[in-house]
Amino acid sequence: MNKKKEELQKNTIDNTKKAKMTTNQGVPISEDEFSLKAGERGPTLMEDFHFREKMTHFDHERIPERVVHARGFGVHGEFQVYESLEKYTKADFLTDPSKKTPVFVRFSTVAGNRGSMDIPRDVRGFSTKFYTDEGNYDLVGNNMPVFFIQDAIKFPDLVHAVKPEPHNEIPQAASAHDTFWDFVSQNTESAHMIMWLMSDRAIPRSLRMMEGFGVHTFRLVNKEGKSHFVKFHWKPKLGAHQVVWDEAQLINGKDIDFHRRDLWENIDKGNAVEFELGLQVIPEEDEFNMDFDVLDPTKIWPEEDVPVQLVGKMTLNQNVDDYFAETEQVAFHPGHVVPGIDFSNDPLLQGRLFSYTDTQLIRLGGPNFHQIPINRPVCPFANNQREGYNQMNITKGQTSYHKNALNDNQPEPASPEEGGFEHYNEKVEGRKIRARSESFKDHFSQAKLFLNSMQPHEKQHIFDALSFELGKCKSMDVRNNVLKEVINKIDREMAQYVADKVGADLPEAVEESTYDKSSPALSMSNTPASLETRTIGVMITPDVAEQTLKETKEKFEKHGIEVSFIGDKIHSIGDVRVEETFDTVHSVLFDAVVVLKGKAQLQPEAIENLAIAFKHKKAIGYGIDEGDISDALQFSLEAKGVTDIEKDVDQFLEDVKAHRIWDR
Numbered sequence: 065m066n067k068k069k070e071e072l073q074k075n076t077i078d079n080t081k082k083a084k085m086t087t088n089q090g091v092p093i094s095e096d097e098f099s100l101k102a103g104e105r106g107p108t109l110m111e112d113f114h115f116r117e118k119m120t121h122f123d124h125e126r127i128p129e130r131v132v133h134a135r136g137f138g139v140h141g142e143f144q145v146y147e148s149l150e151k152y153t154k155a156d157f158l159t160d161p162s163k164k165t166p167v168f169v170r171f172s173t174v175a176g177n178r179g180s181m182d183i184p185r186d187v188r189g190f191s192t193k194f195y196t197d198e199g200n201y202d203l204v205g206n207n208m209p210v211f212f213i214q215d216a217i218k219f220p221d222l223v224h225a226v227k228p229e230p231h232n233e234i235p236q237a238a239s240a241h242d243t244f245w246d247f248v249s250q251n252t253e254s255a256h257m258i259m260w261l262m263s264d265r266a267i268p269r270s271l272r273m274m275e276g277f278g279v280h281t282f283r284l285v286n287k288e289g290k291s292h293f294v295k296f297h298w299k300p301k302l303g304a305h306q307v308v309w310d311e312a313q314l315i316n317g318k319d320i321d322f323h324r325r326d327l328w329e330n331i332d333k334g335n336a337v338e339f340e341l342g343l344q345v346i347p348e349e350d351e352f353n354m355d356f357d358v359l360d361p362t363k364i365w366p367e368e369d370v371p372v373q374l375v376g377k378m379t380l381n382q383n384v385d386d387y388f389a390e391t392e393q394v395a396f397h398p399g400h401v402v403p404g405i406d407f408s409n410d411p412l413l414q415g416r417l418f419s420y421t422d423t424q425l426i427r428l429g430g431p432n433f434h435q436i437p438i439n440r441p442v443c444p445f446a447n448n449q450r451e452g453y454n455q456m457n458i459t460k461g462q463t464s465y466h467k468n469a470l471n472d473n474q475p476e477p478a479s480p481e482e483g484g485f486e487h488y489n490e491k492v493e494g495r496k497i498r499a500r501s502e503s504f505k506d507h508f509s510q511a512k513l514f515l516n517s518m519q520p521h522e523k524q525h526i527f528d529a530l531s532f533e534l535g536k537c538k539s540m541d542v543r544n545n546v547l548k549e550v551i552n553k554i555d556r557e558m559a560q561y562v563a564d565k566v567g568a569d570l571p572e573a574v575e576e577s578t579y580d581k582s583s584p585a586l587s588m589s590n591t592p593a594s595l596e597t598r599t600i601g602v603m604i605t606p607d608v609a610e611q612t613l614k615e616t617k618e619k620f621e622k623h624g625i626e627v628s629f630i631g632d633k634i635h636s637i638g639d640v641r642v643e644e645t646f647d648t649v650h651s652v653l654f655d656a657v658v659v660l661k662g663k664a665q666l667q668p669e670a671i672e673n674l675a676i677a678f679k680h681k682k683a684i685g686y687g688i689d690e691g692d693i694s695d696a697l698q699f700s701l702e703a704k705g706v707t708d709i710e711k712d713v714d715q716f717l718e719d720v721k722a723h724r725i726w727d728r
């Protein structure tokens with residue numbers, strides 16, 4: 065148990081243990097079925113304190129959901145740095161390789177409500193709270209390294225545009241509507257982020273299989289006071305993988321909880337979920353050596369120019385005990401930093417530094433939200449901030465001010481040498497001005513860089529996603545504006561394709577971005593691939609032999625693959641359980657499918673599931689005891705990625721590992 069989990073025990077109540085039911089005042093309850101009435105058929109009495117308490121609590125059980133990132137899922141884990149990073153930072157958790165720092169991570173979608181589906185086309189939040197010995201450090205990032213806007217003052221506008229439209233609250237958890245695309249056409253700084261959002265990064269296969277990014281440029285400051293600019297990355301051990309858009313839409317219907325279930329179950333089974341922390345570091349003196357402004361959050365530092373150094377590993381390994389108490393009440397803030405980590409002047413980051421505490425005040429009901437168990441640091445803390453709603457601490461002493469002579473100035477600030485936080489001593493000078501720096505003006509080069517870096521199938525997915533999204537817009541003006549102001553300026557071929565698809569005007573050829581660099585690290589095709597924790601749905605006819613089932617299971621499970629048998633009903637064949645049917649699952653819920661046929665004919669649902677798996681470019685395996693299936697199927701057994709698993713299971717496994725047969 066890590067230090068934070070241990071600390072949480074103080075507030076953990078185990079109702080699964082034999083416990084007598086009481087009121088919140090601790091009074092034992094003799095009966096919990098009937099309210100207190102004047103006569104069996106009479107009115108309920110006001111004096112029924114048990115009824116009143118139970119109902120009042122229920123009436124007040126909801127708190128406001130987060131204004132963005134409302135739907136989230138949290139897990140515990142720990143982080144360990146590989147080697148001391150003291151040349152860059154004095155942060156204790158980044159300089160002591162023997163230290164295991166507890167973490168709590170909350171993954172989220174951005175636009176949808178708390179009850180929305182797991183795979184809309186959306187950005188994913190990736191927030192990490194490190195409970196360090198020097199206080200909590202929050203890395204509140206996303207699964208995309210850039211953002212839509214360059215200045216925080218535009219955030220309410222962006223969010224109002226992407227959220228359901230205010231007059232009818234349609235659509236839920238989707239950017240495919242007029243107000244969002246209108247915003248994009250009027251705010252072309254979003255061009256680069258739009259490429260990410262239209263790419264497969266926006267529909268991850270699993271929360272365990274996506275990258276994370278701190279987005280902004282931050283600072284690392286070492287003991288000597290020297291500062292480096294830094295970009296933070298999380299690299300998933302399993303690589304970054306996606307589903308396809310048609311599949312995502314089906315999954316959202318078949319299993320709205322697809323991502324959280326995947327994470328919960330994998331952690332529950334003891335499959336460690338691992339991410340490596342990566343740093344891109346440049347010395348402060350190199351601030352002006354890039355062909356963009358390092359303060360601009362719509363720009364990446366191409367990994368080929370500034371390599372990502374992998375400096376530590378985060379292992380997520382424990383589920384929460386109580387979703388509300390932990391995941392819903394956790395309060396992240398990019399301003400929660402520790403000595404050795406500091407901010408840059410990125411105007412988006414600067415605005416975030418205000419917003420996050422402000423939002424917790426309304427969401428968690430007052431200034432003492434840091435005392436909620438999940439938010440409490442694991443190191444000692446002391447100051448003069450007493451009172452306020454929901455004060456949980458009883459602080460001794462007559463004085464609650466500094467300086468004082470009555471209590472010897474306790475609690476006393478620590479000097480930087482003693483570990484006190486010292487803001488980086490940056491020189492700042494300027495006139496007050498509402499303006500954007502000229503150096504933020506280039507909106508299209510890196511959008512083009514991203515497109516240049518895609519494999520053909522990835523590029524096609526972007527074109528198709530744009531066609532879907534603009535096709536959903538009702539306003540012709542919006543479609544035309546996006547094409548003219550954004551798409552056409554990034555890439556002519558993309559403009560031609562989309563204009564044709566959505567019946568919009570093809571804008572006149574303009575000087576599109578001529579940026580010809582590419583960055584292979586941006587393509588998801590270049591991330592690690594693995595068989596571990598992959599899922600295979602094995603569809604069977606009712607007469608398949610027990611032995612065949614056992615052998616098939618064995619064949620896959622030895623590679624860490626999870627096998628589910630899907631039959632006409634839930635039953636046992638010998639010792640083997642057929643736990644799923646076509647009522648309970650679908651091929652979209654698996655990475656790959658296999659069909660095992662005995663004498664009996666394939667069910668129509670199996671044929672349909674296979675066709676959909678084929679369409680979604682999944683590996684398909686088959687094993688036929690008797691007869692033939694080629695006539696029943698809507699694709700050829702000779703097609704790429706369709707394999708007889710009795711003859712060539714290795715080929716099938718290769719295809720599963722490759723995730724999809726993109727060139728089928």
Ligand code: HDE
Binds near residue numbers: 188191211394
């Ligand atoms: Fe957030 N963001 N954000 N954001 N954000 C919130 O804080 C905000 C931005 C991110 O799991 C809110 O506690 C502003 C960028 C994540 O609990 C709110 C701006 C990035 C989460 C807020 C941004 C993020 C939030 C809503 C523009 C990636 C979920 C609830 C200046 C680096 C945290 C809350 C969790 C949540 C404001 C832009 C990531 C309103 C004003 C850029 C992962 O405070």
